[in-house]
Amino acid sequence: MKRTGMFFVLTLVLGWIFQALILYAVPAGLPTPQWLLLAVLALGAQGRTTFAMSAGFIWGLALDAYGISAFGVQGWLLALAGFGSGTLSKNLNAEKLGTQETLAVIATLVMWGGIRILSGIFDHSPVGHPSVILATAHVALNALVAPGVFWVMAAWSDLWDPRPRNDHA
Amino acid sequence: MFQRHRSATLFGVYSLVSLALLAWSANRVVQSLKLSFFYLWSPSGSAVVGSLDQWGRVGQGFAKILRADQRARDFESRWVQDRLDTARLKSLEEENKRMADLLGVSPSAGFHATTARVWARDPADWFHSFLVNPGTPVKEGAAVITMESGRPVVVGQVREILPDGKARILLVTDPFSALSAFVTRTGEQGLVEGRGGAKILLNYLFSDSDIRPGDEVVTAGLGEVYPPHLLIGHVTDVVAPLGASSKRAVVSPAARLGFVREVLILSPTSPDPGDKKIP
Known part of the structure; x- marks a missing residue:
């Protein structure tokens, strides 16, 4: 239990540090892959639904607090991503490249649409609504790095809690 | 029952919390919560970014040292050259004075x-x-x-x-x-x-x-x-x-x-x- 808690806290902190590093290194205005979304998807696809959903919710709220989206938008959407990928994990083989790419693309589109819809309902300010160009860039970038993120998250999870390979898919 | 539907229940809780945060986004409690969240996460990110800044400053300092060293070398070589020029000038002035004395003309004014x-x-x-x-x-x-x-x-x-x-x-x-x-x-x-x-x-x-x-x-x-x-x-x-x-x-x-x-x-x-x- 203690080990799981440590795994959860470290994942949260290291994921956030990585996100901060990327934001520090990449010039403002340039799109970057949505690392935290991909990490949530990867964790969910391993069958760690609660873990992925909780991490996604906290990371999402942090992104909202640091960003310009309404507080709660990304929190809910990342929790949804964790819940979705976790629920589907029994029917998916997360080690297949096609699965990873499909998950990444669908989740990015859902994220983009969700932010637009929720911001439209709850946040009437003209800023914080991602454009189609940005969404396209995110889809491309997320698809590009998704296999790497899935692999890293699998290795990281196995380090803490090795589990038998998911053979059904 | 809860164990079986734990994920769905938890997602429901998260959804309700998110909905509440969004519905009362202008509320002072939500704003305070947002700020608290901001400050709660600040140390983890800023520690690393601060370290990077520190390393960046080390790099800048090192570059300054290199430039200062280069300038010091330039000044040293110029100083040596000036010393040689001064010695040469002094020798020429002395020679000029001797020649002027020999010819009986007054030396140029300084x-x-x-x-x-x-x-x-x-x-x-x-x-x-x-x-x-x-x-x-x-x-x-x-x-x-x-x-x-x-x-x-x-x-x-x-x-x-x-x-x-x-x-x-x-x-x-x-x-x-x-x-x-x-x-x-x-x-x-x-x-x-x-x-x-x-x-x-x-x-x-x-x-x-x-x-x-x-x-x-x-x-x-x-x-x-x-x-x-x-x-x-x-x-x-x-x-x-x-x-x-x-x-x-x-x-x-x-x-x-x-x-x-x-x-x-x-x-x-x-x-x-x-x-x-x-x-």
């Missing part, structure tokens, strides 16, 4: 410089003179120079000392200004005279003079008012009246007289009374 700031200009007298405020007393007739692109250039001459210590400088462009000069390329000598405008004239050149536009005109050093080889200006035009026995050259002064803010006033130093002159 000069010491006094800095002065331009104090006032008279709109009615713009191309003729200005007032300066020298740090130490100067004498009438002393040469006035300034620096242009690291090179000393002629400005004019001290015309008048006012009772409060300020000095009126007669510019080279004034019609009463005249100084001996020569053309660097040909060595030909002439007299530079002001015309009351922006340009000056180099007079008394021989009719077969080879002077050309672009030639550099410098002080000849005659009369010991100006040291030799101070830049006066560059020839812009050569005037050779038909049948005249001499040529003239129009010279553009090197000193940008409209921009001068500080000047150096060169006063001749008295020759050593102990110098012996061979009759």
Whole structure:
């Protein structure tokens, strides 16, 4: 239990540090892959639904607090991503490249649409609504790095809690 | 039951919390929660970013050290060169003094410089003179120079000392200004005279003079008012009246007289009374 808690806290902190590093290194205005979304998807696809959903919710709220989206938008959407990928994990083989790419693309589109819809309902300010160009860039970038993120998250999870390979898919 | 649907229940809780946060986003409690969340996450990100900044500063410091080292080497080599030049100059001065003693001519005067700031200009007298405020007393007739692109250039001459210590400088462009000069390329000598405008004239050149536009005109050093080889200006035009026995050259002064803010006033130093002159 203690080990799981440590795994959860470290994942949260290291994921956030990585996100901060990327934001520090990449010039403002340039799109970057949505690392935290991909990490949530990867964790969910391993069958760690609660873990992925909780991490996604906290990371999402942090992104909202640091960003310009309404507080709660990304929190809910990342929790949804964790819940979705976790629920589907029994029917998916997360080690297949096609699965990873499909998950990444669908989740990015859902994220983009969700932010637009929720911001439209709850946040009437003209800023914080991602454009189609940005969404396209995110889809491309997320698809590009998704296999790497899935692999890293699998290795990281196995380090803490090795589990038998998911053979059904 | 809860265990079976734990994920769905938890997602429901998260959804409700998110909905509440969004619905009451303007509420002070939600705003405080957002700020708390912001500060809660700050240490993890800022620690790493701060470390990166620190490393960046180390890199900048290292680059500064390298640049400082390079400059120190340059200064050291220049210092050695200056030492050699000083030794060579001293040797030449001694030789010059011996030769002058042998020939019975007095050695060239030395000069010491006094800095002065331009104090006032008279709109009615713009191309003729200005007032300066020298740090130490100067004498009438002393040469006035300034620096242009690291090179000393002629400005004019001290015309008048006012009772409060300020000095009126007669510019080279004034019609009463005249100084001996020569053309660097040909060595030909002439007299530079002001015309009351922006340009000056180099007079008394021989009719077969080879002077050309672009030639550099410098002080000849005659009369010991100006040291030799101070830049006066560059020839812009050569005037050779038909049948005249001499040529003239129009010279553009090197000193940008409209921009001068500080000047150096060169006063001749008295020759050593102990110098012996061979009759």
